[in-house]
Amino acid sequence: MKLHKYFIFLFVLTNIILIFITGCTKDREPTAPNEIQRPKSLFITPSAGKLAVSKNEKIKMIFDxxxxxxxxxxxxxxxxxxxxxxxxxxxxxxxxVIFSPFSALSKSSFYFAELRGRVRDVNRNSIELNNEAILNDTTLLLSTWLYTEGDYSNGGFYNVYVRDKKDGQIIFLSNLDSVLNPI
Structure with a gap:
């Protein structure tokens, strides 16, 4: 009987000590979960093929x-x-995200912009494309091309370009700086 009272006393004392220890320690609430959603690229501006773009244009890439x-x-x-x-x-x-060139773009010129590879959000999550994580530097995420405005009233003339349909290349021929003879 004495042994039985001793075990009850030991059990109660152990529980009191455990309650005291757990009640006097730091708050054990779980921390907020980390954000793990991968970002997605939505679009880029100026849109592909935009003509007469300002020479001071900034390229804007929009994400979610x-x-x-x-x-x-x-x-x-x-x-x-x-x-x-x-x-x-x-x-x-x-x-x-805004890309600002250090100097003005050249007048009457083509420019090509591309975003590729492993860009990340502020929580360091890699970007996704078509519900797949992008873990390399070569995957094309966003692209655009544009043609800048000219200064046609101040000695500026259109450049002449030809698109080679077979190769898909754009070829610079010359400046249109004189009146052509009519056919």
Whole structure:
């Protein structure tokens, strides 16, 4: 009987100690879950084939989540017709990433913009395309091309380009700087 009272006393004392320890420690509430939704690219502006675009135009890429700007250099390119990279900086406005060239674009010129590869959102989630995670640097996410405005009243003339239908290339022929003879 004495042993039985001893076990009851030990059981009650152990429970009191456990309640005291658990009641006096840090709050054990679960933490907020990490955001794991992959971002999606929605569209890019100016839209493909836009003509007479301002020479100070900024390229805007719209996503469904805020993006991490540090992942864009090396994955976004803006190139002229000769393939020269146009340098610029990135900024953001909510879920829009904005590329601003350091200098004005050339007049009456083609430019091609592409976003490829492993860009991430602010929670470091990789982007998805067609419900698949993009884990490489080569997958094309967004692209556009544009033609800048000219300064036609100040000695500027249209450049003449021809699109080779067979190869799909755009070829620069010359500047249209004189009146052509009518047929």
């Amino acid at each position: 989540e805020q993006m991490d700007l540090s992942t864009f250099p090396g994955h976004f390119t803006l190139k002229d017709l000769q393939g020269n990279n146009i340098d610029g900086s990135f900024s953001k406005d909510d879920s829009t």
